[in-house]
């Protein structure tokens with residue numbers, strides 16, 4: 180394992196014979212088309228865009244279809260993104276790990292205000308959020324929440340309670356116990372973009388980059404295109420470029436127009 184990782188650090192000369200007319204992927208898709216898709220993809224973070232463009236550049240522009248030197252392709256993609264600030268790691272490799280598909284509830288945890296019903300108006304006036312929402316609103320301690328797994332998505336909703344309302348907390352936790360067991364696995368909301376743009380053995384690659392040989396992809400699939408998003412139509416199948424993995428080393432094959 181790890182051949183691609185180590186070989187990428189070896190000095191490899193740029194292939195001398197470059198085909199200047201290349202740059203077309205499946206079905207005549209150009210790098211410009213590809214870049215347009217990447218930049219209009221709302222799911223992509225700036226770093227994920229860099230990652231996709233680096234692989235797109237390496238497979239569609241820098242190396243031709245008959246130039247299948249896997250190491251050269253990876254060196255090109257890695258150099259396109261450069262090294263991390265410490266200089267000890269390729270930013271591309273870091274970005275692959277960050278693209279591992281997962282569900283993150285982080286954003287929903289930020290507002291730790293007590294949800295217990297307000298009995299008397301708060302003195303700060305009728306416009307105060309505690310009066311408008313009819314809640315206690317006191318800051319809750321980090322551990323004092325009841326976790327609700329939502330029925331359709333399995334996404335987490337946090338109900339916070341302050342020290343004075345721990346009785347509410349206990350009651351809500353009890354109420355949620357049964358429904359939570361029926362909720363689905365959370366639909367992923369981060370990563371999975373490499374798999375939606377490139378065909379490859381991403382399972383092996385993500386495991387490798389995460390340093391976790393037992394990592395498993397979400398039950399909904401490894402590609403972000405396959406995840407159901409409430410209120411959003413499924414992304415239609417797109418032509419994907421092929422990056423095949425072999426014994427931990429990734430090979431570039433001819434672009435594929437089917438998935």
Ligand SMILES: [Zn+2]
Nearest residue numbers: 293315341344
């Ligand atoms: Zn409270």
